[in-house]
Amino acid sequence: MNALVRYCYLLAALVVLVHLLTRGAPAGDGVSASAAAIGSSAFLLLGRVLAGWQRRALQRRRDARAEAILAQLLAAPDAPVPPFAVYLRPFSVTGRLSVVNRRFRGLPFMRAYYAHEAEMEFERVLAAALAPALPLVALGRPGEAIGAGRIAVSxxxxxxxxxxxxxxxxxxxxxxxxxxxxxxxVQQLVAQDLLGKTVFIMPPALKRGGIDVAAYWRQVRGGLSADGVCLPDYTSAGQVFRLGRGGRFYRSRYLPRLGASSLRRSLSGVVS
Known part of the structure; x- marks a missing residue:
C-alpha cells in the first residue's frame, strides 16, 4: 500500500512537471494548465484516500494490540508483557493539537509536495516516534484518533x-x-512514586486552533503546584521533560522541529 500511495503522489508531480516542460509547445502537443490541475488533483486525492485507509488500518491494529496488552495483564498479572508506554492526557486535547509538519515543503513538481500534509495531529507524531519498539496505549474510544492504541473500558x-x-x-x-x-x-503518579518513569509533554505553540497552549499551561502549572508537581515555565517551542524527587524539574529537551524522528531524539534525551 505504501508503494501505491507514493506512486500516486509521484504521478501528481509528474503531471505538473510535464505541463511546465511543454508550456511553450504548439497547441495540442503539451499538457494545458487546466488538464495539469485536474490530473494532479485527481492523483493527489487518490493518494490521500489510500493513505487515510492505510492509517485507519494501522490504528485498528494498534487498538487490537492495546486490548491484548490489557487482557494479558488481567489474565496473568505477574507474567511479563511486551514493553509499552501509556499515554495520559485530558480528553479536551484529543484531535485539537495540530502541529506544523516540518517535512511539508517543496514545489508542485516534487513528490514531497504531495506526500506530506501541512499539519499533523500531535498524538499521531508521538505514536510514530515511539513505534515500533514501544507501542503507545491509552484508555479511550477506539477510532477517536490516530495515534495511541485505544482500550475501551466502562x-x-x-x-x-x-x-x-x-x-x-x-x-x-x-x-x-x-x-x-x-x-x-497526576495525583496517583505522585502518591505511587511513579514520576520517575513519567515523561511530561509541554505542547508547542499552535499556529492556529482552538487551544491557547500558553494560557493552558499557565493554568496547569499553577493548579498542580498544590499537588507537589513543579512544572517549568511555558516555552513556545515545547518541551519533553521529567521530574525528579519531590516533583522537582529534572531533565528536558526542546521540540524545535517537530516530527517523528526529532521527537524520538528528544524523548531519548530525557529517558537515557
Whole structure:
C-alpha cells in the first residue's frame, strides 16, 4: 500500500512537471494548465484516500494490540508483557493539537509536495516516534484518533484499569492537566512514586486552533503546584521533560522541529 500511495503522489508531480516542460509547445502537443490541475488533483486525492485507509488500518491494529496488552495483564498479572508506554492526557486535547509538519515543503513538481500534509495531529507524531519498539496505549474510544492504541473500558472500572497499565508500563507519557480525571491521574503518579518513569509533554505553540497552549499551561502549572508537581515555565517551542524527587524539574529537551524522528531524539534525551 505504501508503494501505491507514493506512486500516486509521484504521478501528481509528474503531471505538473510535464505541463511546465511543454508550456511553450504548439497547441495540442503539451499538457494545458487546466488538464495539469485536474490530473494532479485527481492523483493527489487518490493518494490521500489510500493513505487515510492505510492509517485507519494501522490504528485498528494498534487498538487490537492495546486490548491484548490489557487482557494479558488481567489474565496473568505477574507474567511479563511486551514493553509499552501509556499515554495520559485530558480528553479536551484529543484531535485539537495540530502541529506544523516540518517535512511539508517543496514545489508542485516534487513528490514531497504531495506526500506530506501541512499539519499533523500531535498524538499521531508521538505514536510514530515511539513505534515500533514501544507501542503507545491509552484508555479511550477506539477510532477517536490516530495515534495511541485505544482500550475501551466502562466508567465503573477505568480507575482499576489505569492502575494496571501504569504499574506495568515501561514509560508513562503525559500531557498534564489540573482538571478532572487527568488531575487525579497526576495525583496517583505522585502518591505511587511513579514520576520517575513519567515523561511530561509541554505542547508547542499552535499556529492556529482552538487551544491557547500558553494560557493552558499557565493554568496547569499553577493548579498542580498544590499537588507537589513543579512544572517549568511555558516555552513556545515545547518541551519533553521529567521530574525528579519531590516533583522537582529534572531533565528536558526542546521540540524545535517537530516530527517523528526529532521527537524520538528528544524523548531519548530525557529517558537515557
Amino acid at each position: 466508567d465503573a472500572v477505568w480507575k482499576a484499569m489505569f492502575q494496571r497499565l501504569i504499574g506495568a508500563a515501561r514509560w508513562i507519557v503525559m500531557i498534564p492537566s489540573d482538571q478532572g480525571e487527568t488531575r487525579w491521574e
